[in-house]
Structure formats: C-alpha cells, structure tokens
Amino acid sequence: METSNKSAVIINLERREMESAELADADPDHKSATAVPLSAYVRQAIDLYFAQLKDSEAEGLHAMVISAVEKPLLEATLTYSGHNQTKAAKALGLSRSTLRKKLEQYGLS
Template sequence: MNVPISTSVEQNVRNYFEVLDGESTTDLYELILSQMERPLLQVVLEQTNGNQSKSAKILGLNRGTLRKKLQQYDLL
C-alpha cells in the first residue's frame, strides 16, 4: 500500500479537529511540526542503524543540524 504522507497528515489533522469538537486551538502549525519531527528523526536513525551522517543525508540536513535536533528530542 502506497499512501502519500500528506494523506496521512490530512486525516490526522481532520481527526484532531473532530476531537476538539469546536474548542479553539492555537499554534497548530508548531504543534504539528513538533509532533512529527521526533518520530521522523527516530525512524530515520533506526533505518540507518544510528548512522548520523547517513541520516542527515536522507533528511537533507547537515550533520550539525541533525545533532542539535537529536539533542533537542533526547535522541542521543
């Protein structure tokens, strides 16, 4: 099954609003990015057996930026 990531994100955002049931929310953009970034980094690291250089290349980040993000999410 080849479901685009955007479809999954769309479904989850719609579900989020359903759960809110009319309640207001703020900073949704930041919330979504923070919720997606940690698992993204974690899965890519797993796929590269912890190789940060390979992970950085896959993610399109330089290794220093990746290290900062890994520290931010306590993944080191």
C-alpha cells in the same frame, strides 16, 4: 483550546502511531500494506483534531504536527542509516549540527 481536548488529540495521534508500528511489525517489508501517502495520514489526523475542537480555538497546531512527525522521522532515519549521523543528516537534507540539535530536542541523542 481546552487541555482535555488537546490531550484526547495527542492520545489519538499516539494510538495511530502504535497502530502503524503494529502494522510494520506484522509486515516488516510492508509488502501487503496498501501504499498510502504520509500526507493522507497527516490530513486525517488534522481533520480529526479540528473535529474534536468543537467550539474551542486551535492553538500551536504547527508545532504539534511538526513534533509528532519529526521525532519518528528522525528515529526511522537513524535506524536506516545504522545510527550514522552523517548518513542520516545527508538522507534528511540537514547539516550534521542541525541533526544533532534536533536529536537533543527530542531526547534521541
């Protein structure tokens, strides 16, 4: 895939993350937000990614999607658990050592 296409997709995904963060800031309890499954947002982002590829081949899609979802998942879970890694690991269904490795991987340690 061309670097410019990949960059455009990443920018669009980051823009979507910022819009989601703005929604959360405007309504911290998410009471007025319509419940939309996370899978719908992921599907929409992936469809957009494929649409922007045009004639290019998709490469590294799994790693790109996992990293785009995993980092905010870890951040939100740490916040939820009061930065208690034992509680966060339990909430995520991970061992504490796996959680620590992931936090290090994303620069969250």
